[in-house]
Amino acid sequence: MWNNSNNREIIENKNNGHNQNTITKITTTSQPTHELTVSSLSYNKEQQFSSSSLATKSSSSRSTKTNENCSQCNKFDQFKSVDDERICLCELDDQMNLFKYSSYNFHQHSTKSMIFDNPGQIYNYINRCRRWIKVLEPDNVARRQNQFSLTTYNILAQNLLLNHLYLYRDSNKSDLEWLERSNRLKQELLELNSDIFCLQEVHLENFTTSILPTLQERGYQVVSKLKTGQNHDGCSILFKKNKFRLQDSLEIQMNRPDVSNLLDRDQVALVVKLRPIGRFRAENNTNLIVANTHLLFNPKRGDIKLAQLRLLLAEIQRFAIRNDSANTATKDPFKMNYFPIILCGDFNSEPKSALIEFIKKGQFNFRGLYSGDISGQREGFEKGRMLQKSDLVLNGIDFNTCFTNCTNESIETSNIFDESEDLTVRHVFDFKSVYPIMDQFNLQFISTSTHFDCGLVDHLFYSHNHKNLRLSAFKQLMNKQNLKKIGNIPNSILGSDHIALSAKFYLS
Structure with missing residues (x-):
């Protein structure tokens, strides 16, 4: 590394x-x-x-x-x-x-x-670096009871590791074997003990055999979506059955040439609607929407990532609408009421990139950007081709990133984009990142590292202005200097080339 x-x-x-x-x-x-x-x-x-x-x-x-x-x-x-x-x-x-x-x-x-060169030192150092940072203190007993935790984690599918061994040539060979990695991943998940896990690069056969039985014994229920094509990995969402009941789920495949010729890859997303149960019941019978995805890696094809993301956001918009009287009175998606949403996964995009800014700001003008600029990855800078307005056209999805049957026709949103140089797209949500970009030493957090590069490409967003959802704390990530001290990953403690992002929320 x-x-x-x-x-x-x-x-x-x-x-x-x-x-x-x-x-x-x-x-x-x-x-x-x-x-x-x-x-x-x-x-x-x-x-x-x-x-x-x-x-x-x-x-x-x-x-x-x-x-x-x-x-x-x-x-x-x-x-x-x-x-x-x-x-x-x-x-x-x-x-x-x-x-x-x-x-x-x-x-x-x-x-x-x-x-540090032995597992005990590495383990202790990681725990010192990765302390919980409180954001909001509970103000009453009910709020404390309604706290839940969520982790998003790319666990590195073994087939992808074997196909890209050159990325891990600095790691010990024993640390790359599935038997060793599965035990470490299982230990990480058990120690985190999150109420909800959103996992990417889940090799379903390996995961089902080596890790899932232990998690099921601990009371987890799982929903999974395999990538399309000849792939063996996909996304999984696990949740504790004593805290949530599955109300509905949505599997999204992003190989959709009927929507756009850019949507020709096998990435997927998974969205669930969870109802709090037992002592954890929330007010007003609210549900929690959790969306998990893994976007395309290719640094030069930010245009594809943007199309994948907009398809996902459009599906979430339709899936997360509350069934109440306020929504029957309007067709304007910006005025509708939605359940609180957590959006997370491996976006293969750096935190200051156009793609992540689009998620956080709710709109972005992509004018003048090359397809390699969109995700902010160093390898793609000024590569690819200049983004055109035609690249933003998705059949059945408007520039507000909503399915056209959800949009009030009287708004005439298409007329906003008459100027050919305006490449602005919007979405209806008010997302905020759980994690700041920099730590207290003004060093960027890191969520993945290989022999050639490291970066912050995994993200965890939430509806931060929603009255029913509040961020309580997040588990601090490591920076590049921290990672240098524990060696290359996967290693004797960490089972993946990614690092888990974890947060605690209050749901009311």
């Missing part, structure tokens, strides 16, 4: 002649927020922090303090050297200081001092 020897050489060259280490202190506000508040502070040997830049520390200044006890625990015998810093173990045990002193900034710190 990464050449550590090259990394060390680069760092040593950068640090030659001066050694200036930036220390980051993390503080949290009294109110829960999406992100921890971060302020860059400098540390001097008098145990004081200031807002100025860190002064260069000479070797003499370090040596004068070697006999001092720790100011926190008052112990002398548990100091260790980390990246030329004399750090007490009581500080290293703290989650925030672990980040502070663990070679977090690649350009300023050497990674050689804290690379």
